[in-house]
Amino acid sequence: MSHEAHHEMPFWQKYIFSQDHKVIGIQYGLTSLLFLFFGFFLILLMRWQLAYPGEALPLIGKWLGEANMPDGKMLPEFYNQLGAMHGTIMVFLGVVPLAVGAFGNYLVPLQIGAPDMAFPKLNMASYWAYFCGGVVMLASFFVPGGAASSGWTSYPPLANIATTGQTFWLLGMVLLITSSLLGSVNTITTIFQLRAEGLTFFRLPFFVWAQLVTAFLLLLAFPPLEAAGVMQLMDRLFQTSFFMPSGLMVGGEPLAISGGGSALLWQHLFWFLAHPEVYVLILPAMGIITEIIANNTRKPINGYNIMVYSIIFLGFMSFVVWAHHMFLTGMGTAISAFFQATTMIISIPSVIVLSFLFLTLWGGSIRYNTPMLFALAFLPMFGIGGLTGLPLGLAASDIPLHDTYYVIGHFHYIVAPGTIFALFAGIYYWFPKATGRKMSEFLGQLHFWPSLIFMNIIFMPMFIQGLAGVSRRLYDGGATYDFAHGVLHLNKLSTHGAWGLVIAQIPFIINFFWSMYKGKKVTSKNPWEATTLEWDAPNIPPHGNFEQPLKVYRGPYEYSVPGAKKDYSPQSSEHI
Amino acid sequence: MSTAEIPFTVESRKDTGLYNAKLGIWLFLASEMMLFGALFSSYILLRVGATNWPRGSSILSVPLGALNTTLLITSSLTIILSWAALRMKDFKKYKLYMGVTIILALVFLGIKAYEYGMKFEHHLYPSTSTFMAIYFTLTGLHALHIIGGIVVNAYFWGPGSRMWQTDPERFTNRIEIAGLYWHFVDLVWLFLFPVLYLL
Numbered sequence: 141m142s143h144e145a146h147h148e149m150p151f152w153q154k155y156i157f158s159q160d161h162k163v164i165g166i167q168y169g170l171t172s173l174l175f176l177f178f179g180f181f182l183i184l185l186m187r188w189q190l191a192y193p194g195e196a197l198p199l200i201g202k203w204l205g206e207a208n209m210p211d212g213k214m215l216p217e218f219y220n221q222l223g224a225m226h227g228t229i230m231v232f233l234g235v236v237p238l239a240v241g242a243f244g245n246y247l248v249p250l251q252i253g254a255p256d257m258a259f260p261k262l263n264m265a266s267y268w269a270y271f272c273g274g275v276v277m278l279a280s281f282f283v284p285g286g287a288a289s290s291g292w293t294s295y296p297p298l299a300n301i302a303t304t305g306q307t308f309w310l311l312g313m314v315l316l317i318t319s320s321l322l323g324s325v326n327t328i329t330t331i332f333q334l335r336a337e338g339l340t341f342f343r344l345p346f347f348v349w350a351q352l353v354t355a356f357l358l359l360l361a362f363p364p365l366e367a368a369g370v371m372q373l374m375d376r377l378f379q380t381s382f383f384m385p386s387g388l389m390v391g392g393e394p395l396a397i398s399g400g401g402s403a404l405l406w407q408h409l410f411w412f413l414a415h416p417e418v419y420v421l422i423l424p425a426m427g428i429i430t431e432i433i434a435n436n437t438r439k440p441i442n443g444y445n446i447m448v449y450s451i452i453f454l455g456f457m458s459f460v461v462w463a464h465h466m467f468l469t470g471m472g473t474a475i476s477a478f479f480q481a482t483t484m485i486i487s488i489p490s491v492i493v494l495s496f497l498f499l500t501l502w503g504g505s506i507r508y509n510t511p512m513l514f515a516l517a518f519l520p521m522f523g524i525g526g527l528t529g530l531p532l533g534l535a536a537s538d539i540p541l542h543d544t545y546y547v548i549g550h551f552h553y554i555v556a557p558g559t560i561f562a563l564f565a566g567i568y569y570w571f572p573k574a575t576g577r578k579m580s581e582f583l584g585q586l587h588f589w590p591s592l593i594f595m596n597i598i599f600m601p602m603f604i605q606g607l608a609g610v611s612r613r614l615y616d617g618g619a620t621y622d623f624a625h626g627v628l629h630l631n632k633l634s635t636h637g638a639w640g641l642v643i644a645q646i647p648f649i650i651n652f653f654w655s656m657y658k659g660k661k662v663t664s665k666n667p668w669e670a671t672t673l674e675w676d677a678p679n680i681p682p683h684g685n686f687e688q689p690l691k692v693y694r695g696p697y698e699y700s701v702p703g704a705k706k707d708y709s710p711q712s713s714e715h716i
Numbered sequence: 717m718s719t720a721e722i723p724f725t726v727e728s729r730k731d732t733g734l735y736n737a738k739l740g741i742w743l744f745l746a747s748e749m750m751l752f753g754a755l756f757s758s759y760i761l762l763r764v765g766a767t768n769w770p771r772g773s774s775i776l777s778v779p780l781g782a783l784n785t786t787l788l789i790t791s792s793l794t795i796i797l798s799w800a801a802l803r804m805k806d807f808k809k810y811k812l813y814m815g816v817t818i819i820l821a822l823v824f825l826g827i828k829a830y831e832y833g834m835k836f837e838h839h840l841y842p843s844t845s846t847f848m849a850i851y852f853t854l855t856g857l858h859a860l861h862i863i864g865g866i867v868v869n870a871y872f873w874g875p876g877s878r879m880w881q882t883d884p885e886r887f888t889n890r891i892e893i894a895g896l897y898w899h900f901v902d903l904v905w906l907f908l909f910p911v912l913y914l915l
């Protein structure tokens with residue numbers, strides 16, 4: 141029996157080079173959580189400089205090296221590295237691997253009643269490609285000139301002439317892209333091929349749908365960035381001029397290159413990936429939230445079908461909005477008009493999903509546990525992030541707002557109190573399945589409330605600063621600009637909020653490790669009384685997941701069905 | 717009992733009509749399409765924006781390019797024949813046709829290397845002009861795909877072919893997959909050749 145066989149495997153095969161989707165999911169989870177905390181640490185250093193420009197950072201400032209922080213004072217070059225690497229690490233090494241690599245990997249096979257992913261070896265390869273990409277990115281801090289410093293967007297010509305760290309960035313990205321390609325092929329194949337008997341597409345949990353659309357975005361949007369990365373590598377290593385226009389001067393000297401390239405070409409290729417990438421950041425979060433809201437309102441999700449059609453539509457549309465990041469590049473009014481129109485259209489499906497989730501709350505008998513609190517907070521936070529995106533999508537209002545703190549506020553509302561809250565919600569919700577124990581409710585609330593408050597203290601002031609015109613790329617936080625003086629005091633508020641957010645994560649870290657060993661044991665496979673298939677697997681599911689093959693009889697969210705004995709009707713039970 | 721057996725590795729699933737690896741390779745090829753598509757788009761954008769752009773045939777050797785095109789088309793044919801041979805349970809023929817496929821690919825690479833050498837001799841490097849840059853990038857990336865294909869095909873010709881004894885159906889599937897990949901690499905070249913050498 142394969143269950144027994146599993147236990148005989150040596151340690152390294154069971155936990156290090158494992159091919160079991162659950163172990164790989166947890167590997168992804170732990171690695172990406174570490175990267176999230178590391179990326180958070182980088183931004184804390186930046187926030188110090190923004191709130192107290194030019195002042196020595198007490199205690200740890202000295203450790204960070206004479207080349208970066210002489211006497212504990214941050215150099216501008218180091219500030220730029222921190223900014224570029226914060227964005228890169230948070231997006232490509234933190235949030236996406238956690239949302240897709242960890243949650244997708246762990247839950248998709250369980251939710252569709254499959255024994256594993258379709259290609260276990262590829263799955264393992266994809267984790268290790270991610271891991272190596274992360275190592276390359278971290279190593280780049282130690283090469284001469286330090287890490288990449290041209291922003292997470294790596295715009296040339298700046299990035300082309302940057303120090304060696306940029307080459308590491310590109311190589312790291314190639315590995316990360318490889319990882320996500322392998323992962324997305326695997327996810328799509330798994331969902332199409334390994335669904336349990338009776339599990340038709342419109343019986344799939346919304347989470348699985350979200351992962352499916354996400355996988356298609358990763359599959360088709362990442363290769364153009366890979367192409368761009370190859371071209372930038374060629375520019376840097378073989379002195380080609382893909383992104384270098386003719387007549388470029390650096391430091392007063394003309395560059396010895398053939399020229400004739402286009403810096404805008406990079407921007408097009410980059411945003412062709414990076415706009416779909418923002419939906420990669422948000423779709424899995426919507427998926428998690430939907431599962432949790434259905435479970436804790438004890439109601440079917442209103443408009444499930446429409447939500448599914450919405451995100452499919454959103455997936456298609458996300459390939460034709462990319463140039464809304466480029467209104468200031470002089471594309472001309474006709475092209476701007478096209479991208480404004482598509483941008484307004486793409487906000488419709490997000491509004492639909494959000495509205496249906498709000499509607500689902502209506503009349504539900506809501507259980508306010510920790511996962512549900514995070515899920516409930518997600519809704520308005522994502523709402524703020526999405527609504528503030530609309531003015532950015534119209535060229536007239538984007539021109540003054542572009543590259544200000546307003547943009548930073550916009551997408552952080554979506555990613556931080558939005559996506560990251562959803563990921564926390566997911567961790568609290570599925571923890572019992574993965575470990576057999578529940579996380580502490582008390583520590584969970586101690587994590588949630590301060591986090592919610594501090595998130596808003598950090599990001600709300602950014603809208604005000606941005607509307608006042610403060611650029612997002614200033615080493616001194618705006619002190620050299622007169623017009624910024626009225627809003628500069630907000631820099632301190634934001635920074636202090638960030639410190640508060642650090643403290644608010646301590647209960648989570650304690651809770652996470654303490655509950656793993658000492659948390660309250662759950663007595664049932666289905667502690668939340670949920671309907672989807674993952675709750676049919678034993679807690680800490682063995683290799684192969686289920687005790688017997690499952691059969692599916694109904695849709696994913698049949699809660700409180702009139703006439704049923706219980707207020708939940710699992711997908712796998714024939715009689716309600 | 718917990719079974720770790722993954723279904724549809726060999727036989728097709730009814731509602732999708734595919735076995736896992738076949739869907740997997742189509743998805744992979746879709747992403748490859750986007751990779752080369754992005755490079756082709758870049759080519760167009762750079763060319764449209766350029767003040768002057770050389771005619772490919774004035775720099776590259778059209779006869780060698782045409783020869784390479786013929787080689788790849790032929791190899792696409794032989795790999796189909798090798799798969800067909802397996803379907804007919806003729807393992808010897810399979811070995812023959814797969815062998816020929818690999819040799820054709822190696823000759824292709826040899827000619828490509830010779831062409832590169834000629835360019836270097838004339839001091840034409842990637843850094844010389846945007847045309848040379850895109851030429852080396854596109855053909856280089858394509859050559860990497862050819863090398864990858866050779867490695868896989870050689871494995872299936874040599875040690876990997878032992879699976880024919882134990883699991884012939886699965887092995888036949890594998891050759892089908894390898895063939896799909898190989899057609900794709902061939903197809904990319906069918907775009908590269910006219911775009912770079914003729915236009």
Ligand code: HEM
Pocket residue numbers: 293418419421422464465483484486487490525526527529530531532533534538541542543547550551554555
């Ligand atoms: C709901 C509809 C949305 C609209 C209309 C919208 C619109 C925009 C626009 C026009 C910009 C460019 C602003 C500029 O640079 O001047 C932008 C930036 C950005 N948006 Fe959104 N957005 C929306 C949703 C999202 C979502 C769901 C995410 C997911 C995380 C997101 C993440 C980002 C990021 C990361 C940037 C900044 C990229 C950078 O310049 O570094 N947005 N958004």
Ligand SMILES: [Cu+2]
Pocket residue numbers: 414415418461462464465
């Ligand atoms: Cu966008």
